[in-house]
Amino acid sequence: MNFIYFSTLAWDEADGAHNPTQIARALAQRGHMALFVEPQPSASRDSVNLPLRVVALTELGMSPMQLRRAWYGLDSGEMNHIAENLLQLICAWDAAPPRVAIFPAPFDPFVRLIPFLRAHNFSMVYYAMDDFAAAPALGYTQFATGAEEYLVRHSDVLCAVTSHIAQSLERFGKSAHVIPNAVDLKMWDTSSSLKGTSIERGELTLGFWGTLMDSMIDADLIAYVAQARPRWMIHLLGACDPEAHRPSIAARLEKFPNIFFHGAVPHAELPRYAAAFDVAVAPFPDNAFTRGRDPLKVYEYLAAHLPVVVSYAPQLAHVPYVFIAHSPAEFLQAVERAAPTPIDHRELDAFLEQQSWDARAEALLDILPTTTRRITSNTSATLLPTFANPNVETVMRYANALESELAQVQNWARALEQQAQQRTAFSGVKRLLPTRKTHS
Known part of the structure; x- marks a missing residue:
């Protein structure tokens, strides 16, 4: 099989100890091709000698401002160029069917790609890492409630790391398998x-x-x-x-x-x-x-x-x-x-x-053949509109973050200006000092 893993965690976050990186690596170690999509480029991408590639949304054409807005629960903007660049990667990679897209979280830019992925013969797997229904109450703005509902209803396979999450997903009328986390x-x-x-x-x-x-x-x-x-x-x-x-x-x-x-x-x-x-x-x-x-x-x-x-x-x-x-x-x-x-x-x-990542990857593979939906040729490739539904608090948090970063930039600019002034003053003093004559 050929997999795309859409992760809100960077490949090297926690030195790659988290579920998305470990599952993607375990699938690749079993000979499956895996494309790991992260928000921003990670510093380290240790996928040597594996049929695995890591790419960031920003490398696919998403601007830092778009990504920031999505992370704060705002409209992530136009994404057609991102889908086109992703398709070029898939074609260049020769990722023939069966193709599977795995989503560990209902992140707006990722979920919006589902019709596009479906039109290109991908089955959908929602492998829920957390109870995202409880996330908004804790201030996690990047996970939209509407995005999770759409993801659940349009997934061919539902998984969760705990039975609590699996039971929570039943509110959408579908059952989920439980595949816990593991350890390296x-x-x-x-x-x-x-x-x-x-x-x-x-x-x-x-x-x-x-x-x-x-x-x-x-x-x-x-x-x-x-x-x-x-x-x-x-x-x-x-x-x-x-x-x-x-x-x-x-x-x-x-x-x-x-x-x-x-x-x-x-x-x-x-x-x-x-x-x-x-x-x-x-x-x-x-x-x-x-x-x-x-x-x-x-x-x-x-x-x-x-x-x-x-x-x-x-x-x-x-x-x-x-x-x-x-x-x-x-x-x-x-x-x-x-x-x-x-x-x-x-x-x-x-x-x-018994709690190995290879065992978890095997459990995931075991449930795919019998539950994968047959792809129809007339599926629309149109991207979904944003699921973002920000309230006043969300918008203010975004504005405050921008204001804080602007203040940092202004402080850096002042520091650079002071350094430049000091260098200029020092150069002026040097010009006023008498020049020493050397004797040959």
Whole structure:
């Protein structure tokens, strides 16, 4: 088969550990041709010796302004030239049928391409990574409700990473398969020779990695733990407060002397940090989005042979060595139970070996032959109009982002102007200084 994977995540985001990159790579490793479409060009595209190509929307002709507008939930504009460039890629690539387009999220520019893809013999797969019905309440403007409904109704195959998401998609009258996330075990060195990085340790040392923003972690829960157990050390790894309009995680937690921010850490360095932790934590907020997640970090924590404590995620109850809490007090108790729990490495490794990306790719391939729709020759190739339906808050957020970036540009311009003035003044002083004569 020949696949196009339309991803809202860059190929190299989290060093490529996320679902879209891993599934695309696993399909290519099985000999299937795969075209991975990302929003903007990633810095690294490690697809050597694989029938796989990575291309960005901006490389297909989408302007940065169009992409920015789409990300903020506004009209993504005219896209016919993007479709034409994509078709040229497909033809040059000799991607003969059967062709399959995979969508992990209802991103407006991608969903608008569905009639065009259908007209060129593509079947559609919606492999939902999150419960996007719950996303707008958390301020995620890039996922339009109308786009998801259209995507579900016009997909030949529906998949989801959790049963919660699969049940959510049933509101459209269609059933979905469940294919969870997985983990790449090759990067996890759990040998006794692995030395942990030098960090502040306490009676217990807790660790978290991931994006630090209010929709992803519960800052109040972390504050509760830090205050209740001042001798525990809590280490937070990841970009902090990447979206300025959201409540600041740093402002809420930086006053605690037992909480440490490490910033973004290369994925390859995570095993060294994990070796210094006693318990890995996932302090998720209590909302529907959390209950739909299948967090990659939990698989990675387990690959590091750490007990894991998560909040408000009952969907993980079947996972070994995962302790689930439904309140701050329960979270404390769960950490205290998890820390002394002996881990049977052989049992855990046997579980994790079944959670491979190759196994997930195989599960996806298994459901395609019997559910792929027959393509009709008279399907219209006209692109869909935008699904964007912005409200005042969305428009203001976009305007504020532009204003903030304009202020940055103005600051850079002033700094350059000052440097130029200083160089000019220095040159003037040099001209006034007497010239030294040299004697031969």
